[in-house]
Amino acid sequence: MKRIFFVEDDLSLINGLSFAIRKQGYEVDVARTSVEAANLWKQDRYDLVILDVSLPDGSGYDLCKRIRQTSRIPIIFLTAADEETDIIMGLDIGADDYITKPFQLGVFLSRINALLRRCENFTQLNTELKSNGITVHLLRHEVYKGDIPIDLTAGEYKLLCLFMENPNIALSSEQILSRLWDSEGNYINTSTLTVYIRRLRTKIEDNPDCPQKIITLRRVGYKWNVIA
Known part of the structure; x- marks a missing residue:
């Protein structure tokens, strides 16, 4: 049985969402403060x-950073903040999804189910992606350009993996957003994706101003161009 760690201080929200999550067949452990979360958190549980x-005694962003120091467990932010800068920061420090309040219960549960399914499928893939001089070690969450390690944010890493898993395939912006962030909530748009593409190109392309790996297809989207 899948176990979910829920960190939230609103008691009414805790009661309602915990009940709904358990109805889905998951177990739930709840913490209402950063201190309580730190005491309850166990990496492999x-x-x-x-x-x-x-949170009453701190920020979920800080807690996310601490978790990411030792774990690649999927993380969903649940918050009333819907500014694009807040969303990008949350994704950059390691979150996998971002749900803004108020929200529909069905959408919330579908996000949980989709993220857990995606993580299960991810673990069944090959342990390494390699093309165009870029190597991704999936189990270690490491990326290399040749022999040089590349430091990517969580969003950049997921975007790179998506491209490398679909070589020479045209991907529309909508397809990319749907695969990466379950964008039916419409909180990530094509402008944000453009920022991620630009950042990723600066790290993996030999000449970011003339990209050869991530190609823009006019009026279509993007493609991971495998260079012979």
Whole structure:
């Protein structure tokens, strides 16, 4: 049975969402503060974390950073903040999804189910992706350009893996957003994706101003161009 770690200080929200999550067949452990979360957290005990950004004694962002120091467990932020800068920061420090309040219960549960399914499928893939001089060690979450390690944010890493798993295939912006962030909530747009593409190109392309690996297809989207 999948176990979910839920960090939220709103008691009414805790009661309602915990009941709904358990109805889905998952177990739930709840913490209402950063201190309580730190005391309860055990790396190998949970399959997914749901974090409220605003906690009585700190920030969910800080808790996310601490978790990411030792674990690649999927993390969903649950918050009333819907500014694009807040969303990008949350994804950059390691979150896998971002749900803004108020939200529909069905959408919330579908996000959980989709993220858990995606993580299961991810573990069944090859342990290494390699093309165009870029190597991704999936189990170690490491990326190399030749022999040089590349430091990517969580969003950049997921984007790179998506491209490398679909070589020479045209991907529309909508397909990319749907695969990466379950974008039916419409909180990630094509402008944000453009920023991620630009950042990723600066790290993996020999000449970011004339990209050869991530190609823009006019009026279509993007493609991971495998260079012979």
